[in-house]
Amino acid sequence: xxxxxxxxxxxxxxxxxxxxxxxxxxxxxxxxxxxxxxxxxxxxxxxxxxxxxxxxxxxxxxxxxxxxxxxxxxxxxxxxxxxxxxxxxxxxxxxxxxxxxxxxxxxxxxxxxxxxxxxxxxxxxxxxxxxxxxxxxxxxxxxxxxxxxxxxxxxxxxxxxxxxxxxxxxxxxxxxxxxxxxxxxxxxxxxxxxxxxxxxxxxxxxxxxxxxxxxxxxxxxxxxxxxxxxxxxxxxxxxxxxxxxxxxxxxxxxxxxxxxxxxxxxxxxxxxxxxxxxxxxxxxxxxxxxxxxxxxxxxxxxxxxxxxxxxxxxxxxxxxxxxxxxxxxxxxxxxxxxxxxxxxxxxxxxxxxxxxxxxxxxxxxxxxxxxxxxxxxxxxxxxxxxxxxxxxxxxxxxxxxxxxxxxxxxxxxxxxxxxxxxxxxxxxxxxxxxxxxxxxxxxxxxxxxxxxxxxxxxxxxxxxxxxxxxxxxxxxxxxxxxxxxxxxxxxxxxxxxxxxxxxxxxxxxxxxxxxxxxxxxxxxxxxxxxxxxxxxxxxxxxxxxxxxxxxxxxxxxxxxxxxxxxxxxxxxxxxxxxxxxxxxxxxxxxxxxxxxxxx
Numbered sequence: 236x237x238x239x240x241x242x243x244x245x246x247x248x249x250x251x252x253x254x255x256x257x258x259x260x261x262x263x264x265x266x267x268x269x270x271x272x273x274x275x276x277x278x279x280x281x282x283x284x285x286x287x288x289x290x291x292x293x294x295x296x297x298x299x300x301x302x303x304x305x306x307x308x309x310x311x312x313x314x315x316x317x318x319x320x321x322x323x324x325x326x327x328x329x330x331x332x333x334x335x336x337x338x339x340x341x342x343x344x345x346x347x348x349x350x351x352x353x354x355x356x357x358x359x360x361x362x363x364x365x366x367x368x369x370x371x372x373x374x375x376x377x378x379x380x381x382x383x384x385x386x387x388x389x390x391x392x393x394x395x396x397x398x399x400x401x402x403x404x405x406x407x408x409x410x411x412x413x414x415x416x417x418x419x420x421x422x423x424x425x426x427x428x429x430x431x432x433x434x435x436x437x438x439x440x441x442x443x444x445x446x447x448x449x450x451x452x453x454x455x456x457x458x459x460x461x462x463x464x465x466x467x468x469x470x471x472x473x474x475x476x477x478x479x480x481x482x483x484x485x486x487x488x489x490x491x492x493x494x495x496x497x498x499x500x501x502x503x504x505x506x507x508x509x510x511x512x513x514x515x516x517x518x519x520x521x522x523x524x525x526x527x528x529x530x531x532x533x534x535x536x537x538x539x540x541x542x543x544x545x546x547x548x549x550x551x552x553x554x555x556x557x558x559x560x561x562x563x564x565x566x567x568x569x570x571x572x573x574x575x576x577x578x579x580x581x582x583x584x585x586x587x588x589x590x591x592x593x594x595x596x597x598x599x600x601x602x603x604x605x606x607x608x609x610x611x612x613x614x615x616x617x618x619x620x621x622x623x624x625x626x627x628x629x630x631x632x633x634x635x636x637x638x639x640x641x642x643x644x645x646x647x648x649x650x651x652x653x654x655x656x657x658x659x660x661x662x663x664x665x666x667x668x669x670x671x672x673x674x675x676x677x678x679x680x681x682x683x684x685x686x687x688x689x690x691x692x693x694x695x696x697x698x699x700x701x702x703x704x705x706x707x708x709x710x711x712x713x714x715x716x717x718x719x720x721x722x723x724x725x726x727x728x729x730x731x732x733x734x735x736x737x738x739x740x741x742x743x744x745x746x747x748x749x750x751x752x753x754x755x756x757x758x759x760x761x762x763x764x765x766x767x768x769x770x771x772x773x774x775x776x777x778x779x780x781x782x783x784x785x786x787x788x789x790x791x792x793x794x795x796x797x798x799x800x801x802x803x804x805x806x807x808x809x810x811x812x813x814x815x816x817x818x819x820x821x822x823x824x825x826x827x828x829x830x831x832x833x834x
Contacts, residue, residue, distance in 0.1 A: 239331040243304075246319050247736055249326040253287045259310050267702065267758055269463070274310055275299040277487050284754035289701055289735045300750035302736045309529060312440040312482065340467070347468050350410045352442040355436045357404050358391025358447075362433075368392040371433050374452060379578040384501060388435065393449060395431030415446065415463040428463070431455055433499040435476070437463070437515055440526070442479040443500065445469040448497055448515060451481040460496075462516040472520045475512040475527070476500060484510040485530040492588060493519060493527075494573055495538040502577030503537075506584055507563075512571070521554060528558045535591045537565040537573050538548070551594055552628050563591035578692035597638060598624045603644065614645045622656050646723055692767040693721040698757040699764060700725070701749070704733035707761045710823070714830035715768040717775060724748050766819045770809045772826050777802055 253269055256262060262269040262285060273283035273294040282296035293300045299309065304738075307318040320341075323330050339542040362368045363383065371392045384390075393400070401408060401417050402671060408425045420426045432449030439445050446463035463469055475493075477500040485491045492511040494500055510531075514523065519536075527534055551562050565587040568576070576584040592600070602621045607613050618641060625637045638656060642649035693716055699707040708729070716722035724745045731737035735753045736745055761831035777799065784795040802825075808818035 237333055238316055241335055242323070242328065242330045244321055244737075246322045246326060246328055246330075247290065247302060247304060249328060250290075250303040250322045251287070252292065252306065253285055254327075255303050255322070256285055256292060256306060268754060268756060273297060273299060275486065277489060286701075287755045289753045291735055291750055293751050300747065312529070344468050347410060347414045347466065348443045348445070350406050350414050350416070351384045351436075351446075351468070353404060353406055354391055354400065354411075354414075354416050354447075355391065355444045357400060358393055358429075358434050359389045361394065362390055364391035365394070367391065367394050370452060375433065378498070378574075379505075380501070384505070388501060391434035391436065391447075393427065393429035393432045393434055397426055397430070400427045400429075400662040401425045410502060413466060415466050415469065429461065432461065437469070437474060437476050438479040438785075439468075439474055440478045440482060443468075445474060446471075446515070448476070450497075460516060470522075471515040471517050473522045473526065474515055475523055476515055477504075477512045478526070480504070481510050481512055482530055485512075485527075489531045490533040490535060491527045491531045492537050493523075494536045495588065496572070496574065498574035499537065499572060502574040503584070506577050506581040508585060508588060521550070524554045524558060524560065528560055532559065533561045533563065535563045535565050535588055537567060537588070553813045555594075556629055562594040564594055564597040566590045566592065595625070595628055595633070599764075601640070608645065614647060618645055618647055618652060619655070622652065622659060626656055626659050655782070691718070691721075692764055693718055693772060694752065695757060695759050695764050696768060697721060697724055697728070697749070698752045698755055699759070699761055700728060700733055701735060702757050703761065708733055708763070710761070710765045711768075712823070712827050713773050713829070714826045715765075715823075717771070720744055720748060724752075762816065762819075765823070766809055766815050769819050769822045769826065770806060773806050773809070775801060775821055776826065777806070 238442065246617070248804040253262060254562070256269075256271075259274045260271040260283060262271040263281075264270075267286075267339070269287065270281045271283050271285075272278055272281050273296055275294060276297040276299075278296050283292065283294045283299075285292045290302050291300070292302075292306055301309070304318050304322065307313060307321055308315060311318070311321070313321065320330060335672070361584070362371060375390065380390070404411070408417065412425060413417065413427060415423045417428055428446060430451045432451055435448040435450070436444050437448055444467040446466075448463075449461045451457050451459050451461070462471060464756040476497055481491070481500075481504075488510055490510060492503060492508065494503070494511055494513040496513055500511045500513045501584055512527075514520075524534070554560055555562055566586050567573070567814045568583060571579075573584055576587075580772060599621050602624055603617055606617050608617060621641050622638075625634050628634050628637075634656065635653070638652045639649050641647070696707065696715070698709060700711065711725065713722060716725055723742065727738050727741040727745050728735065728749065731739065735749045738749060746771070780795050780799050784799070787795065805818055805822050808814040809822065
């Protein structure tokens with residue numbers, strides 16, 4: 236279910252990517268492209284490029300790329316449908332949905348957000364004004380919350396009564412239940428979900444209220460914290476408290492700090508560290524990590540990372556590998572949390588983040604610190620324990636660096652530690668992951684990664700076909716492409732009518748390559764590139780013919796020799812600027828015939 240494909244295409248075509256990007260970035264025209272500072276990472280020299288003809292953007296600094304819909308998704312942190320709807324509204328396009336229920340569901344979720352907004356205001360005003368909130372106000376003052384913070388974070392108070400919200404908030408009761416603000420009791424009557432608690436409204440990344448976290452008053456009975464139940468607008472495994480306020484600082488610093496509680500986030504902000512977020516009563520999940528990675532490349536854990544080291548080490552290391560993320564641990568004083576430290580020693584809190592160390596280093600240090608290393612036996616036991624930790628990391632280069640450090644610290648031979656680590660069966664040593672196919676299996680060569688693909692006539696041809704398709708496309712053919720990734724990109728673009736934004740049913744590698752090339756400026760003339768492609772393809776065929784002559788009988792060898800005798804002078808003609816324009820079409824026609832089995 237979703238938006239009708241034709242409507243998505245209409246929105247994409249109707250949206251001026253330069254105008255949309257210019258709402259976030261100051262662009263300057265450079266040749267056929269537009270350039271500016273990337274909105275997705277901090278930089279001083281512009282590396283962000285926009286191709287208005289193809290409707291693409293690409294950052295040569297951080298690799299951010301996509302079309303106008305992708306840009307709105309990333310810049311405004313919306314899901315795909317919301318980004319399309321935002322652009323459709325700008326272009327006055329009425330969207331259709333593949334299922335009428337889908338449109339109704341989106342309207343329903345918008346209505347729930349409105350109900351949550353009303354509840355946030357209701358509880359916030361009670362905290363500020365109601366007599367029964369006096370104890371809550373006193374408690375917040377004792378915890379160091381200023382009136383400005385109470386208002387900024389829109390803290391609230393849920394009275395210790397059964398149905399205050401249900402009775403006094405003018406909202407449909409079924410929506411209150413659906414939003415997690417109320418529940419039906421055993422008598423079938425709606426009852427407030429939060430009672431006798433200080434409330435921390437939870438907002439999504441867009442700033443929409445979606446849930447509450449409630450803190451029980453000291454001395455009262457019950458769980459200390461209570462969070463809203465899941466709903467169609469709130470999933471605790473995805474939402475991070477404080478991200479709506481912190482995202483700008485996270486992008487600027489390229490770093491996010493992850494805490495355990497709401498007060499920790501507020502404490503960090505109070506000491507000038509505005510890039511902290513918190514999980515909402517759950518462990519850090521991959522969805523959380525994926526969200527944070529869209530803002531920054533570094534995550535600092537500011538909670539009990541010792542427990543995380545015991546329970547989630549492999550997940551953290553896997554996330555580092557999979558998402559290109561650096562996970563570090565803040566050097567928090569033992570027994571302290573950020574919320575308390577912000578009041579008692581703000582300099583220590585700031586320094587803890589500044590001195591954060593890699594997650595694996597933190598775990599190894601925890602194993603070694605405090606141990607008696609005065610005897611050979613003690614050092615051997617410490618080495619065994621540390622190797623268990625080091626072996627959990629999937630990258631053999633990282634493991635080996637830590638093995639060498641461990642050898643220095645324990646005065647042990649590194650080769651012996653390497654042998655012990657190998658015998659431990661740590662994994663990550665080149666073995667395929669269980670349950671996943673070997674990516675090198677099959678007869679076709681694996682596509683060349685975009686990051687290491689050297690520049691070539693094939694890449695320049697793709698740049699030209701994206702920039703001036705009418706001048707280049709008629710002269711191109713599959714026969715001219717040797718690199719599998721370039722060939723796939725050429726075929727996909729041909730199917731898409733040479734429009735990068737229309738690519739479909741192709742690989743992520745192809746999309747990434749096309750998006751990058753689409754914002755790069757061609758530096759060659761079309762005729763020159765066609766001649767270089769034809770020459771390279773001719774040289775490949777010359778090598779194939781040579782092998783064929785050696786492997787075949789006399790009669791076929793003579794026939795091949797005749798073709799070679801014709802081909803070599805033709806290739807020589809391509810190297811002479813005076814004869815190349817006449818030789819290229821002849822060679823190209825022969826290459827196409829041979830590719831298609833006619834020669």
